[in-house]
Amino acid sequence: MQWATLAAAAALFAQNVAAQQMLRFACSQLVVERTDPLVNPGMKYTPHLHQIVGGNSFNVTMDPANDPATLSTCTSCSFVQDKSNYWTAVMFFKAKNGTYHRVPQVGNGGPQGALQNKGGLDVYYIPSGKVTAFKKGFRMLAGSATNTDDSKVNKGNICHRCWTSSNENTFVGMQPCSGTDTVAIPADTTCKMIRQTIVFPACWDGKNLDSPDHQSHVAYGQGSGATGGGACPSTHPVKLPQVMYELMWNVTTFADKSQWPTDGSRPFVYSMNLGGSAAHGDYVFGWEGDSLQKAMDNGCTLNQACPKAGLTTQPAATYNACNKKQQAPEDVDGWLKAMPMGEMAIKA
Template identity: 30%
Template sequence: MNARAKPVPVLLIAVALLAALLGVGSTAMASGPDTAKAATDTAASGHEGHTMAVSALPSGDDPDGDGYIPANPPVTGVTPSDREPAPRYFHEFQANCDVTHTAPDDPIVYPSQPGSSHDHTFMGNTTTNAHSTTGSLYGGRTTCKAPGDSSAYWMPSLFNGDRKVLPTGPQVIYYKAGVTDYTSVRPFPKGLRFVVGSPTQSAAEFRGHPGWVEGWECGDSYRNPDFPSNCPANTQLNIRMQSPSCWDGRYLDTPDHKSHMAYPVVKPGTNNNVCPASHPVAVPMVEFKMAFPVDGDMSRVRLASGTGHSFHYDFFNAWHEPTLAALVEHCVVGGLQCNARGYDETHPGEGAALGPDYRLP
């Protein structure tokens, strides 16, 4: 599949109807050669309330309903950088965003289909719902410290028994370099969206996921693919997971919500992380670091998507372009460890990307 050869919506609908009658998935049949494997994986990862498959419904940013949203303009002529710049231990900034609301909506997987997903906990943009589009999110109200970040972030809601447990306070969402050449990282294109992880991944798949960092942890219990059996009093349940950081330059979304993105690969003969040739554009790695205020007996703790190893998250970019560009350039490309204002306390002489009000000066 390439940018000039998109699936025909009518054919997709017919295939979907035929698949429904036969009781089989149609994603792989509807995909082109370079997305066939991703589509096959998608078809195998269906989940009640959260099936990542081709949408047959025209909606939002995808008026023909084929699941492909082309970048306009696409980014072409990029060669993955294998350069090794001067080492810097950090090249990141934070987007600190409070929880806004919860809802059984997912504007990426189930666009324009309210109530079709399992329950999600949303952060950032206050208006995110099943009908959200790039236009509806962009410039909207946000709970992130930087007003220019009207992006939408969400994950399956956490429950302790029947009680929903929401993270309190600003959650830490890192924007980092995922490649060794941190100077090659560029801002996300407006409207880029993707899903990290899968609600149907097994414990082994979760632990082996390229975005795995530390798994679930609390107290002295670390690297758990599922919830610890008990968390000490007055501790929190924490999870960290990282997104792919290489983009194909062609699509803002694809039918499986993943194949337009890729994780870096190790260059043979080195320890350097580089983008694969199929996804040559280095973009920030989005790392969720969530903290849930729950302790004690964890036997009744679950996610709306199921067990602990069903954890996954979604990102829908609606940053104000100059604000994101300033933070990426100053903190990621500049090799700094920045807060949400783009200020590195250990390098005060470098200044800040944003003013005291977290806006561009």
């Protein structure tokens, strides 16, 4: 009886999520490199490695006066009108012998259907009532790349899920960042994939397009999780579309526990050589014109073309082909002697 109740609840959740009005689309990898124009503008070989998706005007400085929507000639995201840039840290597997290997990524399935990615991540824009789209020059950061304390992270906004199915189209668990999801990166040989979720604040002060810490101009509303954001505080009264990143790290090839570290260190870490508490995401707005506002106002949904908002989609082969050469060149694939931090990456 209990299993039947849980199954019914899961099915109801899947129906509700599938019916919820939101954009949900794939973004393939544009480049993997050590740059970070938000936190370390102008710096090459930044302290840790990132994977970047979106418009190909991404560069080391990303001057806020420059509009990615007009400078980009292609986007690695499925919506043609979205030249924004989205990036996160990279997950590595640490072997018993001390070498590191970048964990591959796959597209994400779930109740809304599969998305095709060549690396990269899935992006959500979830409205809650009437929302105000981001303005040209807007940027923000979710999470902290230096945090080592799981208790300082709201599990409803940044979390990881052990995905016990090798098929990403088989939905596992309930809504993002709920149930048995953890702030820490799971370390369990039953995990075929690890899903990472990063939920951004959906409340804005209505004035500043950025702030020195890239966070103070935005705030989380009441509640947490992928709900579109709760009621906003008086300090940040403008409701934004809730941005959410979803990443599927394929850990299937690292399931042999005899290869895991025996010194007590974690088998899976992010490129800061830290665990899930340091998970973070960066966002630079770059939608063309008022296309995002029209998409929110006209109920555009999932990864479907939306003529009312002028949204068009491109096939996976097209957005997969939107790539960029590393601006901080180094070989970050295969087995590495050490995490690419400080010195250039060295092959094992």
